[in-house]
Amino acid sequence: xxxxxxxxxxxxxxxxxxxxxxxxxxxxxxxxxxxxxxxxxxxxxxxxxxxxxxxxxxxxxxxxxxxxxxxxxxxxxxxxxxxxxxxxxxxxxxxxxxxxxxxxxxxxxxxxxxxxxxxxxxxxxxxxxxxxxxxxxxxxxxxxxxxxxxxxxxxxxxxxxxxxxxxxxxxxxxxxxxxxxxxxxxxxxxxxxxxxxxxxxxxxxxxxxxxxxxxxxxxxxxxxxxxxxxxxxxxxxxxxxxxxxxxxx
Amino acid sequence: xxxxxxxxxxxxxxxxxxxxxxxxxxxxxxxxxxxxxxxxxxxxxxxxxxxxxxxxxxxxxxxxxxxxxxxxxxxxxxxxxxxxxxxxxxxxxxxxxxxxxxxxxxxxxxxxxxxxxxxxxxxxxxxxxxxxxxxxxxxxxxxxxxxxxxxxxxxxxxxxxxxxxxxxxxxxxxxxxxxxxxxxxxxxxxxxxxxxxxxxxxxxxxxxxxxxxxxxxxxxxxxxxxxxxxxxxxxxxxxxxxxxxxxxxxxxxxxxxxxxxxxxxxxxxxxxxxxxxxxxxxxxxxxxxxxxxxxxxxxxxxxxxxxxxxxxxxxxxxxxxxxxxxxxxxxxxxxxxxxxxxxxxxxxxxxxxxxxxxxxxxxxxxxxxxxxxxxxxxxxxxxxxxxxxxxxxxxxxxxxxxxxxxxxxxxxxxxxxxxxxxxxxxxxxxxxxxxxxxxxxxxxxxxxxxxxxxxxxxxxxxxxxxxxxxxxxxxxxxxxxxxxxxxxxxxxxxxxxxxxxxxxxxxxxxxxxxxxxxxxxxxxxxxxxxxxxxxxxxxxxxxxxxxxxxxxxxxxxxxxxxxxxxxxxxxxxxxxxxxxxxxxxxxxxxxxxxxxxxxxxxxxxxxxxxxxxxxxxxxxxx
Numbered sequence: 001x002x003x004x005x006x007x008x009x010x011x012x013x014x015x016x017x018x019x020x021x022x023x024x025x026x027x028x029x030x031x032x033x034x035x036x037x038x039x040x041x042x043x044x045x046x047x048x049x050x051x052x053x054x055x056x057x058x059x060x061x062x063x064x065x066x067x068x069x070x071x072x073x074x075x076x077x078x079x080x081x082x083x084x085x086x087x088x089x090x091x092x093x094x095x096x097x098x099x100x101x102x103x104x105x106x107x108x109x110x111x112x113x114x115x116x117x118x119x120x121x122x123x124x125x126x127x128x129x130x131x132x133x134x135x136x137x138x139x140x141x142x143x144x145x146x147x148x149x150x151x152x153x154x155x156x157x158x159x160x161x162x163x164x165x166x167x168x169x170x171x172x173x174x175x176x177x178x179x180x181x182x183x184x185x186x187x188x189x190x191x192x193x194x195x196x197x198x199x200x201x202x203x204x205x206x207x208x209x210x211x212x213x214x215x216x217x218x219x220x221x222x223x224x225x226x227x228x229x230x231x232x233x234x235x236x237x238x239x240x241x242x243x244x245x246x247x248x249x
Numbered sequence: 250x251x252x253x254x255x256x257x258x259x260x261x262x263x264x265x266x267x268x269x270x271x272x273x274x275x276x277x278x279x280x281x282x283x284x285x286x287x288x289x290x291x292x293x294x295x296x297x298x299x300x301x302x303x304x305x306x307x308x309x310x311x312x313x314x315x316x317x318x319x320x321x322x323x324x325x326x327x328x329x330x331x332x333x334x335x336x337x338x339x340x341x342x343x344x345x346x347x348x349x350x351x352x353x354x355x356x357x358x359x360x361x362x363x364x365x366x367x368x369x370x371x372x373x374x375x376x377x378x379x380x381x382x383x384x385x386x387x388x389x390x391x392x393x394x395x396x397x398x399x400x401x402x403x404x405x406x407x408x409x410x411x412x413x414x415x416x417x418x419x420x421x422x423x424x425x426x427x428x429x430x431x432x433x434x435x436x437x438x439x440x441x442x443x444x445x446x447x448x449x450x451x452x453x454x455x456x457x458x459x460x461x462x463x464x465x466x467x468x469x470x471x472x473x474x475x476x477x478x479x480x481x482x483x484x485x486x487x488x489x490x491x492x493x494x495x496x497x498x499x500x501x502x503x504x505x506x507x508x509x510x511x512x513x514x515x516x517x518x519x520x521x522x523x524x525x526x527x528x529x530x531x532x533x534x535x536x537x538x539x540x541x542x543x544x545x546x547x548x549x550x551x552x553x554x555x556x557x558x559x560x561x562x563x564x565x566x567x568x569x570x571x572x573x574x575x576x577x578x579x580x581x582x583x584x585x586x587x588x589x590x591x592x593x594x595x596x597x598x599x600x601x602x603x604x605x606x607x608x609x610x611x612x613x614x615x616x617x618x619x620x621x622x623x624x625x626x627x628x629x630x631x632x633x634x635x636x637x638x639x640x641x642x643x644x645x646x647x648x649x650x651x652x653x654x655x656x657x658x659x660x661x662x663x664x665x666x667x668x669x670x671x672x673x674x675x676x677x678x679x680x681x682x683x684x685x686x687x688x689x690x691x692x693x694x695x696x697x698x699x700x701x702x703x704x705x706x707x708x709x710x711x712x713x714x715x716x717x718x719x720x721x722x723x724x725x726x727x728x729x730x731x732x733x734x735x736x737x738x739x740x741x742x743x744x745x746x747x748x749x750x751x752x753x754x755x756x757x758x759x760x761x762x763x764x765x766x767x768x769x770x771x772x773x774x775x776x777x778x779x780x781x782x783x784x785x786x787x788x789x790x791x792x793x794x795x796x797x798x799x800x801x802x803x804x805x806x807x808x809x810x811x812x813x814x815x816x817x818x819x820x821x822x823x824x825x826x827x828x829x830x831x832x833x834x835x836x837x838x839x840x841x842x843x844x845x846x847x848x849x850x851x852x853x854x855x856x857x858x859x860x861x862x863x864x865x866x867x868x869x870x871x
Contacts, residue, residue: 013777027506027507028505028506029504029505029506029507029508029620029621030505030506030507031507031508031620034507040730040780040781041728041730045728045730045772045773045774045779045780045781046773046774046775046779046780046781046782047780048777048778048779048780049780050289050290051472052289052293052295052471052472052473053293053295053297053298053471054471054508054511055298055508055511055512055616055620056615056616056619056620057297057298057384057386057387057612058289058293058297058298058471059293060289060290060293074619074620076619076620097442097778098442098777098778099778101442101778104290108291111398112398112401112402112405112411115402116354116395116396116398116399116402117353117354117395117399119352119354125345125348125349125351125352126307126344126345126348128348128351128352129362129363129364130356130359130363131359131363132358132359132366135356135357135358135359138356139356139358139381139382142356142381142387142388142391143384143387144391145297145387146292146293146391179354182354182356185354
C-alpha cells in the first residue's frame with residue numbers, strides 16, 4: 001500500500017529560497033510530518049522542521065500544506081490523492097529562519113504584554129472554590145496548544161506587518177478573555193483588551209476559529225463576548241454589525 | 250573562530266518541563282538570577298503529553314485519603330525499592346503543590362462542592378488525580394509558563410527589563426557541563442537556530458531534562474527524550490541509580506504504524522474502560538499477582554460495583570500498576586489472542602455513554618478519530634505496551650535534589666529513586682512539582698552559602714567546542730539517522746519489556762559496535778538549524794544511557810516492576826536491598842552494587858506485617 005508521493009517543500013532562509021521537488025515513499029496511515037521526517041532521513045538531512053510530540057498536543061509543527069495552515073502531525077496523507085503534489089511551506093506571517101522553521105517570537109512578546117492572573121487576596125491556597133460550569137468557559141480557551149496557526153491566519157497581521165505592534169492576535173485576545181472569564185481573577189481587563197491589545201482590529205471573520213486544531217470557538221466564545229463587554233463601555237460598530245449578521249442565541 | 254557568546258547566572262535550569270519550570274520559579278523567588286535552557290520552544294516540553302492527572306492526597310472526593318495512604322500506594326507500586334524519603338516528601342507535599350497551581354491561575358475540573366475533582370488511577374487506593382479532562386499536562390505546563398511570565402512582568406515593573414532575574418533560552422541544547430575542580434562551573438551548548446556556541450557561567454545547575462525513551466523504537470516519548478541530563482550527569486562525575494527499570498505503559502496506540510507508541514491515557518481505564526482479548530474476554534482477571542490479591546476483584550461483577558462503591562468492593566484488575574498490565578497484554582498477544590494489529594482491545598464504548606466519553610476523554614476521542622479513523626464512543630481501541638518512562642536517574646539527596654557533584658542538582662524524570670522499580674500513573678506530575686521546587690531551593694541555598702565562585706577555564710571551553718564540532722570534521726562516515734534506528738531496534742528487541750541474559754549480552758555487544766561507528770559520524774550542511782547535527786550530538790547521550798540500562802538489567806537477576814526477566818521470573822527480597830549504581834568509566838559505564846537505604850521504622854509501621862513479608866527479608870523484619 002506504499003506509493004511514491006510527490007512533494008514540493010520550501011527551502012531557504014531569511015535571504016530567500018524556493019520550492020524544491022521531492023519524490024518520497026508514503027505508507028498507509030502516515031501523516032505529512034512522517035514524510036518530512038523520511039525526507040530528512042533519506043534525502044535532505046539538513047531540512048529544518050520544528051516538531052515535538054507528534055500527537056497534536058504540543059503545537060510545534062505548524063506549517064501551510066497546500067496553502068492551508070495546519071499541524072503536520074495531524075494531517076493524514078489519506079486526505080490527498082496519490083497523484084496529487086503536496087506543497088509544504090512555512091507559516092507566512094512570521095519571519096523565516098530556515099526551511100519550515102519560522103521565528104515565532106512575536107507571540108512570546110505578546111504573551112508578556114497580557115497582565116497575569118490576579119489571584120484573590122483573601123483566599124489561601126486550597127481555599128479556592130469554583131463551580132464546574134463557571135470554569136468551563138475559560139477551560140475551553142486553555143485547551144490552546146499555542147500552535148500559532150490562528151496568529152498566522154489572521155488577516156490583520158498576515159500581510160500587514162504594520163499592525164503587529166498594536167494587535168495581539170486571536171491567541172492573546174483569547175488569553176485576555178480567558179482571564180476575564182476566570183471566576184476568581186480580580187483584574188479588570190475590558191479596557192485593556194481594546195486599548196492595549198487591539199481587539200477593535202478584529203472584524204470577526206472567524207478565520208482563526210477555522211484553522212484551530214483544537215476546535216476552540218475563538219471568535220464566538222472569546223472575541224465576540226469581549227467585544228460585547230467593550231461595547232458596554234464604548235460603542236463599537238463591528239459588534240453592532242456582528243450581532244445583526246451572526247445572531248447568537 | 251567566532252567570538253563566544255557568554256552569560257552569567259546564579260542558577261541554570263536545563264529543561265523547561267514541569268520540574269524545570271517549577272525549579273526556576275523557586276530559584277528566582279529565592280532571589281537567584283536564573284536561566285532556563287530548553288531544546289524546544291518554551292511551553293512545548295514533553296510534560297504537555299501527560300494526560301491523566303496529578304496525584305495528590307487532597308481527599309476531595311474520598312475523605313479517607315491522606316499522605317500515608319498515598320505513601321503506601323507509591324511504595325507498593327515501586328515494589329518497595331523506592332527511596333522512602335522521596336516517597337514520603339512527595340506524598341506529604343503534593344497537595345500544597347497542586348493548590349499552589351491554582352494561585353498561578355490553573356483551572357482544574359471541579360467537584361460539586363467547588364473543590365478540585367479527583368479521579369481514579371492504577372495503583373491508587375482512592376480517587377486522587379487532580380485533572381483537566383485528559384489534558385492535565387498541558388494545563389500544568391501552561392500554568393507554570395504563565396507564572397514565569399508573571400515573574401518577568403514583576404521584573405519589568407521593577408527594573409524595566411523582563412529578563413532581569415529570569416530568562417528563558419529556548420531552542421538551545423546543552424552539550425557539556427563545565428567544572429572547576431570538583432564543582433560545577435557552568436554549561437556549554439549551542440543555539441539550535443544558528444548553531445552558535447554559548448557558554449553559561451553558573452555555580453549551580455539543575456538538570457530537569459526528562460527521560461530516555463528515544464533510545465527505544467516504540468515509545469510515547471518525543472524527540473527531546475534522548476537522556477541528555479542522565480548523560481551530562483554521568484560525564485560530570487555524578488552517579489545514576491535504578492537504570493534497569495523502564496516503564497512500558499500498557500496502552501500505546503498500535504495502528505497506524507506511524508503513530509505506534511503514542512500514549513492512550515490510563516484515565517480510559519480509570520473511568521471504566523476495560524481490556525479484552527480477541528475472544529472478547531476481560532483477561533486481566535487472570536493476571537492478578539499474589540501480592541495484590543486482597544486489593545483487586547477476581548470477578549467482573551465486583552469489579553464493576555467498585556466504580557460506585559469503593560468501600561465494599563475490590564478494584565478492577567485493569568487498574569493494577571502499569572508493569573503488571575503491560576506484561577499481561579504482552580502475554581495475551583504472544584499467546585495468539587491479540588487484536589489484528591498486534592495489541593489488545595481497550596473498550597470504553599460499551600461502558601460509558603458517548604456524551605460522557607467525549608466530555609471525560611476529549612483528547613483521546615480526537616486523537617483516535619484524527620489519526621486512526623476510530624470513534625472510541627462506538628468502537629474499541631487497539632493498544633499495546635510502549636516505552637514511556639525511566640524510573641532510573643541521577644542519585645540525589647531527597648531533601649535538596651543535590652547530586653554527588655557539588656553544584657549539580659536533578660529533579661523530575663532525570664532523577665532516580667522516588668518511584669523505585671515502577672512509577673504509578675499521576676505520580677510523575679506531582680514528582681515534578683514537589684522535587685522541582687526542592688531542587689530550586691536547594692540550588693539557591695548552595696549558591697547563597699558560597700564564598701568564592703567557580704571559574705570556567707579556557708581549556709574546558711575549547712574541549713567542549715571541539716566535541717560539538719566533531720561530526721562536521723569527518724568525511725565518508727555514516728548518517729546519524731541510520732545509527733539511531735539501529736540503536737532503537739536493538740534496545741526494543743533486546744532490552745525491552747521481557748529480558749533474557751543472552752539477549753542483553755548481545756545488546757551490549759551491539760552497543761559497543763554502535764559506539765565505535767558513532768566516532769566517525771558525518772553530518773552534511775552547516776551549523777544553522779541542522780537536525781542531522783543535532784541528532785549526532787544527541788546520539789552520544791543515548792548510547793551512554795543505553796549502556797547503563799543494558800548493563801544494570803543484565804546484573805539484576807530478578808524480576809521487579811519495570812524490569813522483567815524471563816530467566817529470573819520472580820522477585821527476590823535480597824535484591825530489594827540493593828541498588829545498582831552507574832558511573833562513567835573511560836568511554837563507557839561501570840555498574841556497582843550498593844546497599845539500599847533501610848526504610849525508617851515509623852514508615853514501615855504504616856504497613857501490615859503480612860504485606861511487608863512479601864517484600865522484605867526475614868532479617869529486615871526481625
